[in-house]
Amino acid sequence: MQRRRVELGARLRIDRSGVDGLLEGLQRRGFQTVGPTVRDGAIIYDPITRSSELPVGYTDRQEAGTYRLEKRGDGALFGYVVGPHSWKQFLFPPVTTLWTAERNGNGFAMQEAQEDPPRYAFIGMRACEIAAVDVQDRAFLQQTYVDTPYSKRRQGAFFVAVNCGMAGRTCFCTSMNTGPRVTGGYDLVLTEILEEQRHYFVVEVGSNRGAEVMEEIDHETAVATDLDRSEKVSRTAESQMARHMDTAGIRDLLYGNYDHPRWAQVAQRCLTCANCTMVCPTCFCSTVEDVTDLSGQEASRHRVWDSCFTMEFSYTHGGHVRPSTRSRYRQWMTHKLATWIDQFGTSGCVGCGRCITWCPVGIDITEELRAIRADDMTAPAPQTREATKDGNAETDSG
Numbered sequence: 061m062q063r064r065r066v067e068l069g070a071r072l073r074i075d076r077s078g079v080d081g082l083l084e085g086l087q088r089r090g091f092q093t094v095g096p097t098v099r100d101g102a103i104i105y106d107p108i109t110r111s112s113e114l115p116v117g118y119t120d121r122q123e124a125g126t127y128r129l130e131k132r133g134d135g136a137l138f139g140y141v142v143g144p145h146s147w148k149q150f151l152f153p154p155v156t157t158l159w160t161a162e163r164n165g166n167g168f169a170m171q172e173a174q175e176d177p178p179r180y181a182f183i184g185m186r187a188c189e190i191a192a193v194d195v196q197d198r199a200f201l202q203q204t205y206v207d208t209p210y211s212k213r214r215q216g217a218f219f220v221a222v223n224c225g226m227a228g229r230t231c232f233c234t235s236m237n238t239g240p241r242v243t244g245g246y247d248l249v250l251t252e253i254l255e256e257q258r259h260y261f262v263v264e265v266g267s268n269r270g271a272e273v274m275e276e277i278d279h280e281t282a283v284a285t286d287l288d289r290s291e292k293v294s295r296t297a298e299s300q301m302a303r304h305m306d307t308a309g310i311r312d313l314l315y316g317n318y319d320h321p322r323w324a325q326v327a328q329r330c331l332t333c334a335n336c337t338m339v340c341p342t343c344f345c346s347t348v349e350d351v352t353d354l355s356g357q358e359a360s361r362h363r364v365w366d367s368c369f370t371m372e373f374s375y376t377h378g379g380h381v382r383p384s385t386r387s388r389y390r391q392w393m394t395h396k397l398a399t400w401i402d403q404f405g406t407s408g409c410v411g412c413g414r415c416i417t418w419c420p421v422g423i424d425i426t427e428e429l430r431a432i433r434a435d436d437m438t439a440p441a442p443q444t445r446e447a448t449k450d451g452n453a454e455t456d457s458g
Contacts (some may be wrong), residue, residue, distance in 0.1 A: 068266075069264075071264050071282040072263040072274060073280045073283075075260050078261065079114075081278065085277060086220075094180055095182070103143035104143055115140055116136070117133070117134060117135055119140050124422030125416075125420060136254055141413075142414060146192065146340070146414070147189055147341065148192070150213065151180075153209075156362065159172050160360045161359045181218035185246070186240075187221070187223070187233060187243070188231075188411055189412065192341035195342045196341075196342060197214065198405065199344055199403075218269065219248075222242075224293075224294065225294075225297055226300060227301045230302070230413030230414075232411040235303075235304050236410055239297075248263055251290040253286070253290070305409075306429070310407075316437065327385040329423055332385050332389075333420060338418075341410065341412060342409070343367070343408075346365055350362075368388060369392065374388075396408040396425075
């Protein structure tokens, strides 16, 4: 291995020890390195300092309402899919203090919260997760009003992505055009290559900051064989995709089926527990809570995560806008897949599958959309559809 100048767009190769070199280089630059680690029977995101804290040799098995960790039998560092945590918790924390106040004579002296968040380096981001950060950027940074707490945390964050080498049973990122291969928005992206006698990583440099970090790490230039193996890793993950979502005309499909009977059917199963919104990497519903101490001398206001599945979320003077489970599930799914497009120019779903895995009763958003499309109330009756030249009936895209 040799140290040499690294250019933007370079494709390099590092060995297993290079991951530790990467973490050390980021820490020297003042970043708090956050990555996947095993805790309480799941792979979560937490501060880490060395590669041994990664989920070495672990994988996850997921299905609707099911998540289990298993040993892989090898030393893979990133041989899993995604767990219950998303990077949202660091950029848009569950609790954010907005202001504090202290009694001052007959009144209160208020002060805006002065947060000084860490400079984060996220290790192991998947393609769908980078897409999710881009979705939240549109909501918090690219509208009329910029969200200051989010902006402070997002500014300067360093993204070390990893191309997926496997797909979970609940993944459908290919349907949303968000994976499994990372195509942008990263500083560095790694592809883990596991062979009988070799364990190494192909590194693609996506920013000047990434190039500077890589100059300090022993590396070689990736050769054609390395790049072919890297592409094969992504093709393997793509071939394993077990779920799919037909997104053709999805916005108009949902707008046109507001009274579809499927909403009542799924409501019979839904617990309105809000698990799907808590694990979702793009959901950003929140509320505010005011807190005082027992003496009444100090008060503070906090922004906390909320969910469109909670009864109080839609409360206005006079009552609740969405009192039924049917209306709340419809709101969530229609916002995620349709009205989000009107608001932010993109779908609110990145196909990570977390909402399916972590739903206690295994409700599957791809199945619900498929059921509505199969019985589209706005589509022409089958007998009115014209036949194509080859004799097959034409169908609407929705």
